[in-house]
Amino acid sequence: MKALFSRRTLLGASLLPLLPEWPAAAAEDxxxxxxxxxxxxxxxxxxxxxxxxxxxxxxxxxxxxxxxWASFPVGAPLIAAIGAGALDFGYVGDATATFAFAAGSPVRAITVWTVDGVSDALLVPESSAARTMRDLAGRRVAFVKGSPGHLLILAALRRESMKTEDIIAVPLSAANARSALANGSIDAWAIWDPYAAMAELQDHARIILTAHGVIDEVECGIAGTSAISTRRAELTDFMARVGRAVAWGEAHPEERALGFARDTGIPIGVARRTVSRMQMKPLPSVTDTAIVTHQKVVDLYHAAGVIPVDIDVSRFYDRSFTIPD
Incomplete structure (x- = not known):
C-alpha cells in the first residue's frame, strides 16, 4: 500500500506518464x-x-x-503541458498544482479562486452500506493521482484519525474509475464534477461526503514562467474575461448550463447539477489567505508521504498580477 503514496507518485507516476496525452488534446483557435x-x-x-x-x-x-485551446480530461496533463512549454496558461486545483511545484516545474500560480468544495465528492454505489470514510476501512477507494479527489481522501482519512494503509488505494483515470464503480470492482470513488454528477444521475451512485467542511481548497491559474515574461498583457486580459464570465454565470445558471451541455456534449441534467455546485470566486489578486490555504494542502500531502519535502508554496506564487474588473 505504501508504494501508492510514495515518492514515485510525485516524480514517476503522477505527471510524466501523462505527457503523451498532449497530441490527443483538441486544439482550436x-x-x-x-x-x-x-x-x-x-x-x-x-x-x-x-x-x-x-x-x-x-x-x-x-x-x-x-x-x-487544448482540452484535457483532468488537470495533471494540463499543468505538465504548461511546464513543458506546450501551453501558456490553465486552471487547476491546488492539489494538482502542488505536484508540479514539488517537481520543480517552471510554472507559477498567477491568480487564485476560492472554492467551496461541494463539487468534489466521495461516491459509493447506491447499494453500499457505507455512510462515512470509516465505513470504507479495508475497501477499495479510487482516485486520480494528485487530484482534488486524492486530496479529499487524505483529508477524510485524517478527520477520522485513519491512515492511508487503512484503505486499499486504487489510482485510476476518471473514465476507468467510473466503470469500476459501476461494475463493483471498487467500493468508492473520489472525483469532482461533472464526473460526480454523471455518476449520480446516470449510474445512481451516492455521495457520502464532499470536500466542503473537510478540506479548504483554492483553484490556481497556472502560467509558464516564459509566458509570464512574454504574454503578461494577454494573460491579464484573459483572466479578467474569465472573472467577468464567472460573475455572469452566477447570475445566469440556466444559460450557463445550457451552454456547457451544448459545447461539451454533457447531458443537460448533468450540466445543471455541475453548475449548481461550482461555487468559485476569482480573486482580483493573490492573497495571503489563499497561500495559507494552499500551504495546508502541501503539508497534508507531505504528512501522508505523497510529496518528499514540505515545500514553501508561497515561492511558487507570482503576486505581480492584478486582475481588473
Whole structure:
C-alpha cells in the first residue's frame, strides 16, 4: 500500500506518464484569426468548461489576440503541458498544482479562486452500506493521482484519525474509475464534477461526503514562467474575461448550463447539477489567505508521504498580477 503514496507518485507516476496525452488534446483557435499582428495565447482547459463559459458569457468577442485551446480530461496533463512549454496558461486545483511545484516545474500560480468544495465528492454505489470514510476501512477507494479527489481522501482519512494503509488505494483515470464503480470492482470513488454528477444521475451512485467542511481548497491559474515574461498583457486580459464570465454565470445558471451541455456534449441534467455546485470566486489578486490555504494542502500531502519535502508554496506564487474588473 505504501508504494501508492510514495515518492514515485510525485516524480514517476503522477505527471510524466501523462505527457503523451498532449497530441490527443483538441486544439482550436478563436478570436482574431487574421494573424495581422495578433499574438496567440495557448490555454489549457478541462473538459471545455472555461471555454464554454467564456463563449456563453460573450467574453470571447473582441479579443485583441488569438486563443489556441487544448482540452484535457483532468488537470495533471494540463499543468505538465504548461511546464513543458506546450501551453501558456490553465486552471487547476491546488492539489494538482502542488505536484508540479514539488517537481520543480517552471510554472507559477498567477491568480487564485476560492472554492467551496461541494463539487468534489466521495461516491459509493447506491447499494453500499457505507455512510462515512470509516465505513470504507479495508475497501477499495479510487482516485486520480494528485487530484482534488486524492486530496479529499487524505483529508477524510485524517478527520477520522485513519491512515492511508487503512484503505486499499486504487489510482485510476476518471473514465476507468467510473466503470469500476459501476461494475463493483471498487467500493468508492473520489472525483469532482461533472464526473460526480454523471455518476449520480446516470449510474445512481451516492455521495457520502464532499470536500466542503473537510478540506479548504483554492483553484490556481497556472502560467509558464516564459509566458509570464512574454504574454503578461494577454494573460491579464484573459483572466479578467474569465472573472467577468464567472460573475455572469452566477447570475445566469440556466444559460450557463445550457451552454456547457451544448459545447461539451454533457447531458443537460448533468450540466445543471455541475453548475449548481461550482461555487468559485476569482480573486482580483493573490492573497495571503489563499497561500495559507494552499500551504495546508502541501503539508497534508507531505504528512501522508505523497510529496518528499514540505515545500514553501508561497515561492511558487507570482503576486505581480492584478486582475481588473
Amino acid at each position: 478563436t478570436g482574431a484569426v487574421d494573424g495581422n499582428g495578433f499574438s496567440t495565447l495557448r490555454v489549457g482547459d478541462q473538459r471545455g468548461g472555461v471555454r464554454s463559459l467564456l463563449r456563453v458569457a460573450g467574453q470571447l468577442e473582441g479579443l485583441p489576440y488569438r486563443i489556441q
